[in-house]
Amino acid sequence: MSETKFTKDHEWVRLDGGIATVGITDHAQNALxxxxxxxxxxxxxEVTAGEAIAVVESxxxxxxxxxxxxxxxxxxxxxLSDNPGTINSAPTTDGWFFKIEPxxxxxxxxxLDEAAYAAYVDTL
Amino acid sequence: MADSTETLLETPLAALHxxxxxxxxxxxxxxxxxxxPAGILTEHLQCRETAALFDVSHMGQAExxxxxxxxxxxxxxxxxxxxxxxxxxxxxxxxxxxGGILDDFMVANLGDRLFLVVNASRKHVDLPYIESVLxxxxxxxxxxxxxxxxxxxxxxxxSIATLAPGIAELGFMGVGSFNIAGVPVLVSRSGYTGEDxxxxxxPADLAEGFARTLLALPGxxxxxxxxxxxxxxxxxxxxxxxDIDETTSPVEAALTWTLGKRRRTExxxxxxxxxxxxxxNGTKRLRVGIKPDGRQPARGxxxxxxxxxxxxxxxxxxxxGPSLNGPMAMGYVARDHAADGTALDLMVRGKAIPARVxxxxxxPHRYAR
Numbered sequence: 001m002s003e004t005k006f007t008k009d010h011e012w013v014r015l016d017g018g019i020a021t022v023g024i025t026d027h028a029q030n031a032l033x034x035x036x037x038x039x040x041x042x043x044x045x046e047v048t049a050g051e052a053i054a055v056v057e058s059x060x061x062x063x064x065x066x067x068x069x070x071x072x073x074x075x076x077x078x079x080l081s082d083n084p085g086t087i088n089s090a091p092t093t094d095g096w097f098f099k100i101e102p103x104x105x106x107x108x109x110x111x112l113d114e115a116a117y118a119a120y121v122d123t124l
Numbered sequence: 125m126a127d128s129t130e131t132l133l134e135t136p137l138a139a140l141h142x143x144x145x146x147x148x149x150x151x152x153x154x155x156x157x158x159x160x161p162a163g164i165l166t167e168h169l170q171c172r173e174t175a176a177l178f179d180v181s182h183m184g185q186a187e188x189x190x191x192x193x194x195x196x197x198x199x200x201x202x203x204x205x206x207x208x209x210x211x212x213x214x215x216x217x218x219x220x221x222x223g224g225i226l227d228d229f230m231v232a233n234l235g236d237r238l239f240l241v242v243n244a245s246r247k248h249v250d251l252p253y254i255e256s257v258l259x260x261x262x263x264x265x266x267x268x269x270x271x272x273x274x275x276x277x278x279x280x281x282x283s284i285a286t287l288a289p290g291i292a293e294l295g296f297m298g299v300g301s302f303n304i305a306g307v308p309v310l311v312s313r314s315g316y317t318g319e320d321x322x323x324x325x326x327p328a329d330l331a332e333g334f335a336r337t338l339l340a341l342p343g344x345x346x347x348x349x350x351x352x353x354x355x356x357x358x359x360x361x362x363x364x365x366x367d368i369d370e371t372t373s374p375v376e377a378a379l380t381w382t383l384g385k386r387r388r389t390e391x392x393x394x395x396x397x398x399x400x401x402x403x404x405n406g407t408k409r410l411r412v413g414i415k416p417d418g419r420q421p422a423r424g425x426x427x428x429x430x431x432x433x434x435x436x437x438x439x440x441x442x443x444x445g446p447s448l449n450g451p452m453a454m455g456y457v458a459r460d461h462a463a464d465g466t467a468l469d470l471m472v473r474g475k476a477i478p479a480r481v482x483x484x485x486x487x488p489h490r491y492a493r
Contacts, residue, residue, distance in 0.1 A: 033350070034165035036444040037419045037451075039473075055473065057421050059164040059444050060350050081419075 004092070005108055006117035007068045009050075012092055015108050019075075022068055023096040024056065024087065027121050032058040035087040040076040041098055047073060049107060054097055056087065069107040071100040135181035136271045136331040144346050152244035154182040157348040164350035168446040171317055171355055172487075174343030175277035177335065178352055180316075184247030185270050185325060188238040188254070190262035197231065197238060199257040202374065202393040204384025210235040213297045213312050216382050217374055218242075218250060223398030224370040225377065226253060228362065232299040232312060239299070239310065241272065241323075243364045271331035275338055276321030276355075278490065281313070283341040284322060291322060296491045307334045316352060318359025318489045357452060358445045360413060360484025366424055367411060367440045367454055375402035376456065378411045409437060410462040413484035414453040414470070416477050419444075421451040422470040428457055429469040429476065436461050439470065445486055452486045453479075 002015045010028035014021045029035065037057040047053050047067040054065035076098045080086060087095040102108060112120065132155040141148065146157030157179070159167060170176055188197060194205040203216030213232035220226050227246040232239040242250045247266075255264050275284055285292040288302040294313040302311050310325040326334050338344055353363070362368045368377045373395065380403065387393055391400055416422050421444045428437040442453030453470075461468065464483050469476035 033159065034163050034446075036165075037421060039420065057444065059168070059354055059446065060158070062421070062423060084419075 003113065005068075005111035005113060007066070007111055008120060009066045009068070011066065011068045013068045013108055013111060015102070015105060018101070018105070020069060020071070020100045020102050020105075020108060021096050022098055022100060024065060024091055025117070026091050029088050029091040029095070032056060032060070032063060034059050035084045038080045038084050038087065038097070040078075040080070041073045043073055043076060045073045047071060047100070065097060067100065068111060069100060070103040072103075073098055074101050075099040133182070135179055136328040137179045137181060137273075137335055140332050140335055141179065146346070146348060149349070151349060152182055154244060156182060157346075159348040159350045160346050162345065164348070164354060165446045167345065167347035167351035168354050170345040171277045171319060171347055171351060172447050173277070174345070175275060175280040175283055175321070175341075176317075176345055176347035176351065177338055178274040178276065178347050179271070179335070180274050180323070180352075181271040181328075181331065182244035183272050184240075184242040184244065184250065185267040185272060186240045186242070186251060186254075187265045187267060188240060188262065189236075189265060192259065193238050193262050194233070196258050196262045197254065198387070198393065200226075200254055200394060201229075202383045202387045202396070202399065203231070204386050205231055205238070207384065207386070208233040211299055213299045213314060217368075217379060218253065219374065219393055219395040219399075220370060221394045223373045223395030223402075225364075225368045225372055225374065226250065226370065228364055228368065230312070230314065234299065234301075234310075239325075245365055267325075269328045271326045271328050272323060273326060273331065273335055273338065274315055274317075274321065274323045275344065276315045276317040276319045277343075278320060279343045280319070280321040281492065283344055284338065286341065287337070294322075294492075296493065305334065305337045309334070313492055316359075316361055317355040318361070318485055318487060318491075319355075320490055320492045354443055354446060357441055357443060357454070358448055358485060358487040359489060360454070360486060362411075362454075363441055372411070372456075373398055373402060373407065375399055376407045376409055376411060406459055408459060409456040410459055411440070411454060411456055412462050413482045413486065414439065414442075414455055414468065414479050415482040415486070416451040416453065416470055416479040418477070419451060420472065420477055422453050422472050422477060422479070426453070426455075427471040428455055429471055430461060431467045431469050431478070432476075433469075436468075447487045452482075454484065457481070
């Protein structure tokens with residue numbers, strides 16, 4: 001498994017076997033609060049980097065989740081429908097949102113590394 | 125709502141909120157805790173399970189003093205204030221000449237004066253409005269030096285009654301003065317959660333110590349504005365600025381129960397003409413409860429359509445009910461779509477979510493008898 005990368009929209013991305021798994025960061029789940037619903041993209045959908053493709057609803061509010069890279073949605077985490085709280089309890093593992101077949105895997109390399117993301121969060 | 129760049133006011137409990145890890149947000153010009161580390165869901169459920177303490181010191185408190193104070197207040201509300209006996213409180217609306225709602229408020233008869241609680245976001249318009257109708261001899265006295273603390277939940281009264289047993293004797297909407305741990309307080313058995321509980325007016329300089337005393341009682345947890353909002357929505361209670369405002373009438377808002385019986389024969393309150401006409405002929409729209417199918421919440425300002433059809437209204441408050449364990453909302457719909465069970469489409473991000481008009485409260489009230 002490769003290094004985990006991050007976006008300034010608080011998503012994490014992990015490339016494994018040519019497929020990128022995407023979720024939201026611990027910082028993001030903490031800011032959102034208790035998640036009660038998640039709206040996931042359709043499998044097969046072609047997405048562009050920065051496009052709002054999922055929605056996460058906490059008790060408090062709804063927030064968009066963006067595609068960190070361009071590509072095709074190949075899988076979504078259906079278990080989140082029944083247990084959206086997994087996004088709070090395990091945001092970077094079982095709480096993943098969707099998997100993208102990257103149009104250009106090089107896009108992932110250009111995202112923030114863990115230290116750069118941590119430094120960015122510190123500025124917020 | 126103050127812009128975040130403006131200086132926010134603080135309540136007397138601000139230091140305590142920070143110590144407790146409260147996440148402070150701007151609300152009605154004040155820095156208020158939206159939640160503590162436990163989170164909105166847990167704080168909500170703790171209130172329904174044991175007891176929750178809320179700081180509501182941002183709300184406006186005032187006294188109306190002088191001969192004829194109740195009759196004077198009736199110049200700005202359709203509530204029957206004169207019928208209110210000493211030691212009793214009621215909920216009412218301040219109405220405007222055109223029948224819109226200026227604010228909702230609580231009024232208590234303390235024997236020698238009336239005690240008022242109005243919304244934080246509206247106190248700057250309410251108090252001058254009330255003052256403008258007062259006859260000579262009746263005086264409105266704002267009480268900015270008092271904090272307001274709500275203790276809500278099935279164990280709230282039993283807990284606080286260990287410090288002041290008389291509180292357990294208050295009925296729902298009963299009011300009394302007590303001395304709790306050396307602090308002179310005004311207690312009313314009321315709240316904004318649908319649970320039994322009390323709201324306590326406390327001298328500001330003693331409020332922090334008093335709040336600590338309450339938080340030390342068994343089963344009492346701090347809760348923020350987030351839980352307060354999900355609790356009141358489950359209880360079907362209106363939030364001024366969302367569900368009622370200057371454009372909504374008491375009849376449209378389904379708050380006709382706040383119109384005093386005598387007042388409906390006198391028709392001498394602001395907006396009486398519109399209210400009378402609407403009671404006789406009905407309104408174009410009505411506030412109703414709405415339950416979306418499934419789990420997805422529909423928030424305020426979500427358009428409401430007839431199934432597969434035209435726009436017929438808008439959601440004014442919506443979210444997820446932790447005790448209901450599902451989404452819930454209230455909003456205004458055209459009158460012929462207002463009956464319980466009527467199918468609706470909620471247009472969330474361009475997609476129609478099926479929903480139905482549902483009776484409120486969504487979670488049964490558990491007020492004291």
